[in-house]
Amino acid sequence: MNKIDKISNDELSVVTEEPASRRSFFKKTAAYSMSAFAAASVLAPVKVKAGDDPAIMEEQPWATAWGTPVTDNLYGLPSPYESNVTRRTTELLSSGNMRASIAVTPIQDITGIIVPNGLFFNRNHGGTPEIDPNKHRLMIHGLLEKSLVLTMDELKKYPNVTRIHFIECPANGGPEWRNPQFPSIQFAKGFMSCAEWTGVYLKDILKDLGLKPEARWMLAEGGDSSHMGRTVPIDKVLDDAMVVWGQNGEALRPEQGYPIRLLLPGWEGNLMVKWLARLEFASEPFYCKEETAKYTALTNKDGKAIQHFYANEVNSVISSPCPEKPWTDLKKGDTVEIEGIAWSGMGTIDGVDISFDGGKNWVEASLKGLVLPQAWTRFSYIYKYEGKPLFLSSRARDDAGYVQPSIKQERDAIGIEGVYHRNGIHTWEVTEKGEVHNVQILS
Numbered sequence: 001m002n003k004i005d006k007i008s009n010d011e012l013s014v015v016t017e018e019p020a021s022r023r024s025f026f027k028k029t030a031a032y033s034m035s036a037f038a039a040a041s042v043l044a045p046v047k048v049k050a051g052d053d054p055a056i057m058e059e060q061p062w063a064t065a066w067g068t069p070v071t072d073n074l075y076g077l078p079s080p081y082e083s084n085v086t087r088r089t090t091e092l093l094s095s096g097n098m099r100a101s102i103a104v105t106p107i108q109d110i111t112g113i114i115v116p117n118g119l120f121f122n123r124n125h126g127g128t129p130e131i132d133p134n135k136h137r138l139m140i141h142g143l144l145e146k147s148l149v150l151t152m153d154e155l156k157k158y159p160n161v162t163r164i165h166f167i168e169c170p171a172n173g174g175p176e177w178r179n180p181q182f183p184s185i186q187f188a189k190g191f192m193s194c195a196e197w198t199g200v201y202l203k204d205i206l207k208d209l210g211l212k213p214e215a216r217w218m219l220a221e222g223g224d225s226s227h228m229g230r231t232v233p234i235d236k237v238l239d240d241a242m243v244v245w246g247q248n249g250e251a252l253r254p255e256q257g258y259p260i261r262l263l264l265p266g267w268e269g270n271l272m273v274k275w276l277a278r279l280e281f282a283s284e285p286f287y288c289k290e291e292t293a294k295y296t297a298l299t300n301k302d303g304k305a306i307q308h309f310y311a312n313e314v315n316s317v318i319s320s321p322c323p324e325k326p327w328t329d330l331k332k333g334d335t336v337e338i339e340g341i342a343w344s345g346m347g348t349i350d351g352v353d354i355s356f357d358g359g360k361n362w363v364e365a366s367l368k369g370l371v372l373p374q375a376w377t378r379f380s381y382i383y384k385y386e387g388k389p390l391f392l393s394s395r396a397r398d399d400a401g402y403v404q405p406s407i408k409q410e411r412d413a414i415g416i417e418g419v420y421h422r423n424g425i426h427t428w429e430v431t432e433k434g435e436v437h438n439v440q441i442l443s
Contacts, residue, residue: 078118085109087119088186092175099127100226102169104190107317107341108324112369113164113376115193117248122255123169123191125290126226129275133259136223138243142281145210152259155243158200163242163265164375166343168192168312170268170295173426174419180438185322188438189426192343194376197263198246202279203238215281219288220262223277229288230271232264234281236310240265243276266345266374267310268420270295297418306414311345314404315423316352316379316396327434332387338365342377342396349377350399358391358427358441359406365394390430391441408443 078085087103094101105121115121122128133152141147172191175181182188211234218237221229232241242263245252252258257274264271270290285291285308296305318340321327330336342349349371353362365379379394397403405413407424414421429437 085119087122088190090187092181093187100125102191104186105193106186106324107190107192108185108319108322110319113194113341113372113378114248115195117195117250117253117256120193120195120247120253120256121167121169121191123269124224124255125228126224128255129224130254131223131259131275136259136277138260138276138279140205140209140279142219142279143212143215143283144206144281145212148205148209150205152245155200155260156245158204160198160200160246161242162196162198162246163240164194164196164370164372165263165265166192166194166374166376167263167269167272168315168343168345170270170312170420171422172312172315173422173424176438176440177416177419177422180440183323183438185317185319185324189317192269194343195247196249197242197244199242199244199260199263202241202243205243206238211281214283217282217285219278219280219282219286220271220273220276221278221280222257222273223275228273228290229286230273230290231285231288232262232271233308233310236264236267264310266312266347268295268312268345271310295420297414297420299413299415309421312343313421313423314342314344314346314349314396314398314402316340316342316394316404317426318354318392318394318428321392321430321434321436322428323436323438326436327385327430330385330387330434332385334385336383336385338381338383338392340365340379340394342379342394343375344396344398344400344402345374346402347398347400348373349379350397352377352379352397353395354379354381355393355395356390359393359395359425359443362395387432387434389432391427391439392430393425393427393441395425406443407440411442 085106087105089098089101089103101124103122105115105119110119136152138150138155169191173189176188216234218232218234219229220232221227243260244263245260247253247256252261257276260276261274262272262276291307296307298305318338320337320339327336338354340352342352349367352365352367354365355362363381365381368378368380371377395404404423404425410422410424427439427441429439431437
């Protein structure tokens with residue numbers, strides 16, 4: 001007997017007499033589908049609503065009309081329903097104008113470890129230049145056996161490599177050096193992003209140029225209006241420094257340094273000079289403005305400045321919940337995933353702990369997805385919501401042996417006034433109503 005034989009003649013007449021519609025189909029088949037659900041013991045009990053849900057029972061407008069042709073938006077655009085997911089700016093983080101400012105990543109809305117190019121945080125010192133790649137040149141000179149000037153085509157003839165790494169402004173979290181400033185994870189921790197980069201190792205270019213023994217430092221200078229420059233020790237240059245032209249499978253965006261930028265995996269973002277135009281090798285540091293007047297930190301001990309500290313230390317933040325993603329829709333007894341991001345410029349994330357009481361007690365979270373050196377690492381913890389106040393913190397550690405410090409430990413090391421390299425344990429206060437607030441717990 002086939003399935004249609006199981007329906008009586010009376011039932012068949014009802015079906016054939018009523019006009020065919022989505023609503024009548026669902027109503028006439030509901031009884032049979034419910035019996036199938038009941039027989040499947042592995043499924044959760046099915047809750048039937050008293051009224052019909054129009055989103056299910058009615059055809060939606062987009063299902064009854066032609067969609068746009070493939071010739072529209074040949075590059076591709078996000079859905080208009082995602083228009084609130086953007087980089088954001090504030091005058092508090094500018095240097096008098098938005099050409100020397102920062103636009104921060106909405107890390108609360110990022111999934112995985114790759115930040116789309118249109119959301120990758122952007123820090124400029126003189127605005128974004130519009131550079132013709134056909135006229136752009138990379139000059140390499142100084143303490144070398146021979147100098148070199150490369151066009152973009154010549155640069156791309158070197159063997160290329162692709163690596164996933166984060167870039168973080170050393171001032172990430174810096175506005176909160178005294179106390180919480182922003183009721184927002186985007187503004188508190190969004191001075192960073194992670195991407196897949198394609199380019200050439202600098203050491204492969206230098207093989208042909210003959211680096212002189214006394215060459216201990218490299219100046220990287222940009223071709224923008226600020227001619228931003230930073231000094232890099234030769235050990236990093238010969239380790240994993242890259243000149244990159246690709247980001248997430250396409251050319252760099254103009255605001256990310258098109259056509260080329262320097263990449264120093266794990267080190268502070270200010271060193272990764274954009275619109276790279278010149279590399280000069282010397283025996284001494286160049287003491288540029290960005291490493292003397294800026295990007296240094298006074299210590300608590302004797303007032304001396306820490307100048308040459310490069311790698312961004314082990315760090316983490318819980319991204320769900322957060323002020324932008326509260327738990328106000330949860331009910332007591334609901335199961336929810338606590339999720340966050342950990343990263344370290346010193347190596348690879350080895351583990352992350354979570355505290356529900358501001359650091360008095362800790363439980364270990366699970367690492368999920370790819371776990372790579374100098375890259376974002378996702379962590380997760382499944383939690384049964386109890387509807388009680390929490391102080392939710394995360395503490396990361398890496399395979400180099402570093403553990404994320406408390407805010408007190410951080411202040412003891414680099415003082416209270418500096419805005420750079422703030423990697424103290426971050427805490428969210430979760431209220432009984434599920435609201436999330438930015439707080440600080442010193443120790």
